[in-house]
Amino acid sequence: MTESPPPRRRWITPTIPARFVRELTDRLPLAADTLRRIHQRAGIDPRLLEADEPRVAPIAYRRLQRLAVGAAGDEFLGHLARPVPPGTTAELLRLLAHMPSTGHAIDGIARMIRVFDGAPPWRIDLPEGPAGPVRLHLTPRNAVQADALLMVHLILLGLIHVIGWLAGEAPPLRRVMLPDRFAALAAESAFLFGRPVEHGAMPGGLEFGPGSFALPVTARPDGAGAFTRRLVELMTQPTAPAGxxxxxxxxxxxxxxxxxxxxxxxxxxxxxxxxxxxxxxxxxxxxxxxxxxxxxxxxxxxxxxxxxxxxxxxxxxxxxxxxxxxxxxxxxxxxxxxxxxxxxxx
Missing domain, CATH: 1.10.10.60 (Homeodomain-like)
Structure with a gap:
């Protein structure tokens, strides 16, 4: 008697929760017909976004994000006090590629956000010894930012991928801390961050391994444009673990x-x-x-x-x-x- 072959493993493409898709545009000053048009071009039926259950394919989500940024002229999708003109991120990354270390670069990102928001986006706790972790805690400016799910993901995932690009390798991520309201999306968060996440009564944050902000920057300025174009795609894929x-x-x-x-x-x-x-x-x-x-x-x-x-x-x-x-x-x-x-x- 021969054994039956094992069932084939099914690979399911992860999808994006409807709330994230809604938050892409609900803070942008766009007319109803403009919203309808960009949803149609992205291949998203607006009726699906009226409830939390439906989900959207990543390719449609990424297309909608690019269209929304272009229509509103704001790379941060209305989450900051002032619009961030398209091209700002690429220009910032070109400047960061001239920094001597990842710590200097992260400080540069915080300064840029502060220019458009009037407040620092995070607080950093540096280690006391060489083997201690580096902790980054988000500091929302107001209740609207504190309530946004998308904004937390945009900042934390963006930081992880930017540090990886600047240093040429993924930073060793030890902990991901998200607000309690993310608990219902624990599976999605674990997929995106590449590890289980913790939930609690805090705005959100990350804990990196020692030296994450002391690595020399090896990225070339002329690669900033290509990396910026890939950033939206990277933030809908699993974060690679560090070995x-x-x-x-x-x-x-x-x-x-x-x-x-x-x-x-x-x-x-x-x-x-x-x-x-x-x-x-x-x-x-x-x-x-x-x-x-x-x-x-x-x-x-x-x-x-x-x-x-x-x-x-x-x-x-x-x-x-x-x-x-x-x-x-x-x-x-x-x-x-x-x-x-x-x-x-x-």
Whole structure:
């Protein structure tokens, strides 16, 4: 007797709750005929949005968001005090790509939102030690922002993907904290954030692994436009989890001097033995020394290109005892002395 083959696994494309679709346009000053027209072009029957049960395909949701931004001339869909003109996000990302670290870039995003909203969008709690988490807490300006489901997702998911683009890798996300009113959408939130979420009496926030805001920015300014166009799509897909290598990179980025932990201390901070850490890194063709050297190289290049710091100051940040030791290491990393590399890459 032969065994019957196992049933095929069905892959179901996730859909968007009707409330999110309504919130795309319900704060925009659009006439009824304009709303009807953009719903029709997006392929959405407005009658489906009258109740919470119906759901919309992601492609229609993304199309509606682009049409709504174009019709209203507001990239934040009416959630801020003043409209954010189309193209602002792409221009901001081009500027952020010149920042030396992800922390500077996140501060730049907060400043931009404050220009259009008159209030800071979040509060950041920095860790006391190198192995501590970085916590970001939303600070809604008024009751309308506090009640919006879409706004919370737009900001938190957008931050995760922007940090990943700037640093070239997904940030290690430890916790996602959402208001109690999100509990009914727990499955959708877990899908989008790539992990189970916590609910409570708070406006919402994120907890990142150590060093998430200390990584050097490696994104190129000329890639900002393409990334901005993909951002709407990315925020309707699962957030990629960060593995051991990414967690190690963020941990080393949080130490002072930069990447200054030993392999044993880093393994302990990650809750691993030294052998386990080495084995996991080796499975992706990496080693502790390679990760540490890549971090130092990337930060050195970022500081040389984007700041006026002297070679002695950069050497001190990277933990070299003498500028000459830094110059020898940099030549090994890039094949050029740092002064010449700076002249060619400013």
């Amino acid at each position: 051991t290598e990414a967690a190690l990179r963020h941990l080393l980025a949080a130490t002072r001097p930069y990447a200054g932990l030993s392999e044993t201390a880093a393994a302990r901070a990650l809750g691993l033995s030294r052998a386990t850490l080495a084995r996991r890194l080796a499975s992706s063709g990496m080693s502790f020394r390679l990760v540490r050297d890549e971090l130092r190289r990337d930060l050195a290049c970022s500081l040389l290109r984007r700041t006026e710091l002297s070679l002695a100051d950069i050497a001190e940040r990277l933990g070299f005892s003498e500028p000459s030791a830094f110059q020898r290491a940099f030549r090994q990393w890039t094949g050029q002395p740092p002064a010449r590399w700076r002249r060619l890459n400013r």
